[in-house]
Amino acid sequence: MQIRDLPHPDPGVPDVRSGRRLLLWLFGRQLGGQAKALLWGLVHTGAVASFPVPVGMAVQAVVDRSGSRLALAGGLMVLLGVLVSIGDVMLHRSSVTNWIVSVARLQQLLARKTAELGAAMTRRIAAGEIVAVSTGDLEKIGWFVEAVSRFGAAALTSVGVCVALLVYQPALGIVVAIGVPVLALSVLPLLPPATRRADVQRDKAGYATELASDTVAGLRVLRGIGGEDLFLGRYRRASQEVRKAAVHSARMWALIAAVQVALPGLLLVAVVWYGAGLALDGRIAVGELVTVYSAIAFLLYPLRHFEEIAMAYSFSRPSADRAARVLALSRPSDGRTAAREPLAGDLYDPVSGLLAPSGRLTAVVCGDPDVAGRLADRLGGHSADAVHGTPSVLLGGTALDDVHREAARTAVLVQDKDPVLLSGTLGELLDVPASGTVRPQDALAAAQCGDVLAALAQASVDDSGDPMRAHITERGRSLSGGQRQRLALARSLVTDPEVLVLDEPTSAVDSHTEARIAEGLRTIRAGRTTVVLTTSPLLLDRADRVAFLSDGKVVGTAPHHELLRTHPEYRAVVTRETDDEAGGDAGPAALRSRGRATRGAVDTLDEIEETA
Numbered sequence: 001m002q003i004r005d006l007p008h009p010d011p012g013v014p015d016v017r018s019g020r021r022l023l024l025w026l027f028g029r030q031l032g033g034q035a036k037a038l039l040w041g042l043v044h045t046g047a048v049a050s051f052p053v054p055v056g057m058a059v060q061a062v063v064d065r066s067g068s069r070l071a072l073a074g075g076l077m078v079l080l081g082v083l084v085s086i087g088d089v090m091l092h093r094s095s096v097t098n099w100i101v102s103v104a105r106l107q108q109l110l111a112r113k114t115a116e117l118g119a120a121m122t123r124r125i126a127a128g129e130i131v132a133v134s135t136g137d138l139e140k141i142g143w144f145v146e147a148v149s150r151f152g153a154a155a156l157t158s159v160g161v162c163v164a165l166l167v168y169q170p171a172l173g174i175v176v177a178i179g180v181p182v183l184a185l186s187v188l189p190l191l192p193p194a195t196r197r198a199d200v201q202r203d204k205a206g207y208a209t210e211l212a213s214d215t216v217a218g219l220r221v222l223r224g225i226g227g228e229d230l231f232l233g234r235y236r237r238a239s240q241e242v243r244k245a246a247v248h249s250a251r252m253w254a255l256i257a258a259v260q261v262a263l264p265g266l267l268l269v270a271v272v273w274y275g276a277g278l279a280l281d282g283r284i285a286v287g288e289l290v291t292v293y294s295a296i297a298f299l300l301y302p303l304r305h306f307e308e309i310a311m312a313y314s315f316s317r318p319s320a321d322r323a324a325r326v327l328a329l330s331r332p333s334d335g336r337t338a339a340r341e342p343l344a345g346d347l348y349d350p351v352s353g354l355l356a357p358s359g360r361l362t363a364v365v366c367g368d369p370d371v372a373g374r375l376a377d378r379l380g381g382h383s384a385d386a387v388h389g390t391p392s393v394l395l396g397g398t399a400l401d402d403v404h405r406e407a408a409r410t411a412v413l414v415q416d417k418d419p420v421l422l423s424g425t426l427g428e429l430l431d432v433p434a435s436g437t438v439r440p441q442d443a444l445a446a447a448q449c450g451d452v453l454a455a456l457a458q459a460s461v462d463d464s465g466d467p468m469r470a471h472i473t474e475r476g477r478s479l480s481g482g483q484r485q486r487l488a489l490a491r492s493l494v495t496d497p498e499v500l501v502l503d504e505p506t507s508a509v510d511s512h513t514e515a516r517i518a519e520g521l522r523t524i525r526a527g528r529t530t531v532v533l534t535t536s537p538l539l540l541d542r543a544d545r546v547a548f549l550s551d552g553k554v555v556g557t558a559p560h561h562e563l564l565r566t567h568p569e570y571r572a573v574v575t576r577e578t579d580d581e582a583g584g585d586a587g588p589a590a591l592r593s594r595g596r597a598t599r600g601a602v603d604t605l606d607e608i609e610e611t612a
Helices: 019-028 031-050 052-064 067-117 120-124 127-168 170-185 188-217 219-225 228-280 286-327 369-379 384-388 405-411 440-446 450-457 481-495 511-524 537-542 560-566 568-575 588-611
Strands: 347-349 354-356 361-366 412-415 499-503 529-533 545-550 553-558
Touching: 019 031, 019 067, 019 127, 019 286, 031 052, 031 067, 031 127, 031 286, 052 067, 052 286, 067 120, 067 127, 067 286, 127 170, 127 188, 127 286, 170 228, 170 286, 188 228, 188 286, 228 286, 347 369, 354 545, 354 553, 361 369, 361 537, 361 568, 369 412, 369 499, 369 529, 369 545, 405 412, 412 481, 440 450, 440 481, 440 511, 450 481, 481 499, 481 511, 511 537, 537 560, 537 568, 545 560, 545 568, 553 560, 560 568
Parallel strands: 361 529, 361 545, 412 499, 499 529
Antiparallel strands: 347 354, 545 553
C-alpha cells in the first residue's frame, strides 16, 4: 500500500493478546511492503558489499601494471556506485512508507476504539497512557517496522560475505565466519538491563504526561485555589525523574554502541595481522589481502543494523504492549444486530426509571452533577456501566446495546457539559452528519449565536464578512465560555437526531439569552425527542415535563411549577434554597438573582482563564 492510498479502507482486526502478537500481526498485514523494502535493501547492501572486489582488482592491477584490468575495476566501481545510490534511495522510500502505513493503521484502530468506547475509555485507562500510546508509542512501533527490512537485508548480506570469504580465501574466511556471529551476539547479555532501564524511563515519562494532562485539565480549579505552584513543583520533580531515568538508560545504550565498535575493530586488527603474515609468506596476493580487508570493513556496517534492531525492538515491545492493552478494551457487542428500521419512540432508562416520551421536551434535574453526567452517557450508550451488565437503555422498546453502535449513535446524540470545538472554520464546524432538515442558519438562530456571528464576521479569513469562513482556534479558545457553548449547541441542532440529550447546555449563558435559547430549542426540536439535564428554572419552565432524580432514581415527574409546589427536595435543588429560606417561597426575582450570580461567577472564571 502506498501513502497516497491512506487511510486504510479497513485497518483490520488486530491480535491484541500481547504486544509481540500485535507486532507480528502488523508485520503480516504489510508483507508486500516489507518484501519490497527487503529487495531494495539487498540491492543497496549487496552493492556496498561487492565494492571490495573491484578495489582488490584495482590494487592488483596496479601491482601487475595491467591497464585493462584497472579499467575493468573502474567500470565495476561506477556500476556499483549507481546501484548503491538507487538502492539507498528506494530502500529509504520503502522503509519510510512501511513506517507511515503501519502507524496510520494503528491510528485508525485507536480512533475506532475511541469511537466505540466513547467517554468510557478514560474511565478504564488513564488519559496520560492514551496520549502516550497515540503519540510516542506509535512512533516507536513504526521505527521497529521500518528497521526490520534493513536488518533483514544486512543479515542476508553478511551471511553472503562470510560465505564468499570462505570460498575466496578459506584461511581468512574461517576467522571471519567465526568472529562475525560472536560479534553479533556479544550485545545480547546487555539487552535485558538496557530494556529494563528503558521500561523505567517510559513508565516515568507516562506518569509525567498524565500529571501534565491532569494539571492542564484542572487549570481553572488550580487557579481558583492557588495550587499552581504545588502542581508545578510536582511536575518539575516528575520531569527530573524522567531525565535521570533517560540518562541512566542512555548509558547502557552507549555501552552497547561502544561494544559494537570496539569488538569489530579488534576483529579487523586480527584479520589484517594474520593476512599480512600470509601475504609476506606469499600465500595470498596483495590484492587479495586488500579485498579481505575491505570485506571485513564492510561488515562493520551491517553490525550497526544489529544494534538498531535490538534497540528498536526493546523500545517497541513495551509500546506494543500498551497499544494492545488499549485496543483490547471492549464493550459487550455480541449479538448486536442491524435495526430493521430507524430507531424511534420513547426513551427509557431502566436503571434510573427515566422515561422521555417521543417528540417531547423532557427536563431532568439531578442534585449531583456527576449523576447527571453518568445518566447522559448511559442514555447515549456511552457508559462504562454496560460492561458490568447494567440493563440497556431502550428506544422505542429496542435495547440500544442490541443494535449496531452506528445505528444507536445516529438515533441518540449526547452533548456533554464540556463540548469540544475542533479548529477550523465555522462552516467546517457545522459540516456534520445530519438529516438535512435543520439548516445551519436556523440552528445558529435557535442557539442565539447572533453576537458570535458578528464577532466572527470581523475575523473572516478573506475579509468577506462571511462568518462561516471565520477561523475558530483549537477548542474554541478565542471564544468565551458562553459563545463556545452556544456554537456547540448549534452543531448538535444541525445534526437533528431522533433523540438529543443535552447536559447543562446553557450553564455559561446569561439569563436573558438563556430564555431565548429555551424558546428556540423548544421550537426547532418540535416533534423530536429532547432530554435536557439542567437545574435552570428558565429551561425547566419550557419543558413539557420534568423528571427529578434523587440518589440516581426518578422520584418525581410533573411540570416544573407543580414540582416546585409539591416536592421540597426538588425546590431546594432548583432554587438553591438554604435552610433559612426553606420556610418561605423564593419568588421569581430571587430565582433570577441567583441564576445571574451563578452565571456571573462562571463568566468571570472564563474571563480569567482566557486572560491567563
